[in-house]
Amino acid sequence: MTPEQRYLFDITGYLHIEGAVTGGDxxxxxxxxxxxxxxxxxxxxxxxxxxxxxxxxVEEFKNRPLLRYRNGFxxxxxxxxxxxNPAIWPLVKELTxxxxxxxxxxxxxxxxxxxxxxxxxxxxxxxxxxxxxxxxTRYQVKDDRIFCNDLVFFFxxxxxxxxxxxxIVIPGSHKSQFERPDELLIPGADGIDPEPDPVFTNLTPKAxxxxxxxxxxxxxxxxWKPTDRSRQMLILRYRPQYEGNVSMPQEIIDRLSPExxxxxxxxxxxxxxxxxxxxxxTLSA
Numbered sequence: 629m630t631p632e633q634r635y636l637f638d639i640t641g642y643l644h645i646e647g648a649v650t651g652g653d654x655x656x657x658x659x660x661x662x663x664x665x666x667x668x669x670x671x672x673x674x675x676x677x678x679x680x681x682x683x684x685x686v687e688e689f690k691n692r693p694l695l696r697y698r699n700g701f702x703x704x705x706x707x708x709x710x711x712x713n714p715a716i717w718p719l720v721k722e723l724t725x726x727x728x729x730x731x732x733x734x735x736x737x738x739x740x741x742x743x744x745x746x747x748x749x750x751x752x753x754x755x756x757x758x759x760x761x762x763x764x765t766r767y768q769v770k771d772d773r774i775f776c777n778d779l780v781f782f783f784x785x786x787x788x789x790x791x792x793x794x795x796i797v798i799p800g801s802h803k804s805q806f807e808r809p810d811e812l813l814i815p816g817a818d819g820i821d822p823e824p825d826p827v828f829t830n831l832t833p834k835a836x837x838x839x840x841x842x843x844x845x846x847x848x849x850x851x852w853k854p855t856d857r858s859r860q861m862l863i864l865r866y867r868p869q870y871e872g873n874v875s876m877p878q879e880i881i882d883r884l885s886p887e888x889x890x891x892x893x894x895x896x897x898x899x900x901x902x903x904x905x906x907x908x909x910t911l912s913a
Contacts, residue, residue: 629722629774637719638774641802641845644831645838648715649783653706654836658785660704661860665695665737676877677703693741693852699880700735701862705911707735708888710783711864712909716838720866723776726904729869730891732876738852738859746819749810752796752828752848759808767802767844777868778843784833785860793821793850794859795839796828802844820851869895885911 629637637643649657664673677699701707711730712720720728757765757778765778788794801808813822822828830850833839841847852859874881874894881889887903888911895901903909 629719633719634722634772634774637840637842638769640797640799642797642799642831642839642841643719644833645715645840646834647836648713648838649710649836653709656704656706657710658835658860660706661700661735661737661785664697664700664703664735665860673697674703674879674883676880693739693744695737696863697735699733699876701733701864702880702883703735705885707733707862708884709911710862711888712891712903713783713838714908716781716840717907717909719840720779720781721904722773723779724866724868725773725775726900727869727895727897728866728891728901728904729871729874729894730888731865731867731872732863733865734863736859736861736863740852740855744820744851747815749815750848751813751815751820751822752850754798754808754813754846754848756801756808756846757843758804765842765844767842776842776844777871779866780841780843781864781866782833782839782841783862783864784835784837784839785862786858787834788832788859790830790832792832792854792859793852794830794832796830796848796850797841798828798846801846802842804846808846818851822850868897869893869899869901870897885913887911 633643677697679695679697701711711733767776782795812827813825816823831839874892876892881892884892887906887909890901890903
């Protein structure tokens with residue numbers, strides 16, 4: 629991480645990395661996502677690549693306003709390469725003390741939902757890892773390095789413009805020692821999104837950008853407003869290699885490049901994977 633990235637991530641809990649993937653690499657990733665998502669030029673998807681909502685028939689799934697494919701990153705090498713992109717690889721390494729494990733990578737596409745239900749409280753669905761059963765998530769600074777054991781990187785395949793909706797965050801909330809008040813945000817006139825409030829920031833990345841957050845950062849999602857385009861992204865999750873078990877289906881792992889297989893694997897505390905010494909990481913197969 630650069631000193632600027634380290635400072636900004638520490639005080640806000642997130643980073644916006646602009647223009648990380650451009651040109652032909654971005655076009656290949658966008659085309660791969662278009663093929664994978666319902667309505668693309670293929671109805672045949674590799675085994676293990678399933679809708680997040682379990683056994684939903686494709687003909688029903690494609691009509692949903694929010695589509696999310698588990699393990700969508702594995703559909704094409706152009707998407708798989710994103711998980712160790714040079715723009716984020718130094719962050720992944722530092723934030724896990726050089727002991728990372730890639731947990732999951734979903735392909736998500738959201739369209740305008742005219743039937744989205746109104747809410748009585750907590751508009752935008754604010755949440756963070758300290759709520760519920762994820763209380764063990766850690767964030768600390770030692771020896772001029774940041775450690776965080778629950779990271780999410782959003783890689784954007786389409787543009788988000790001001791006023792579109794999408795991700796909101798409460799900057800600095802990753803360090804809060806207090807529970808979030810239930811009525812921190814008040815539903816607006818539509819009963820869906822919150823009233824404008826300086827407490828939250830709506831992030832508006834462009835295609836090819838990354839957003840990185842600690843899961844301790846309080847975040848939520850505003851209603852997607854455009855009716856002529858969708859919000860498409862990869863949702864990439866990382867944890868330390870010595871925490872938890874591999875939950876990715878073996879049929880997915882078998883198709884991955886050796887470098888990605890190593891990143892997915894668990895390992896003991898103190899073990900340094902071979903890929904840690906590679907910068908950049910190039911997929912060999």
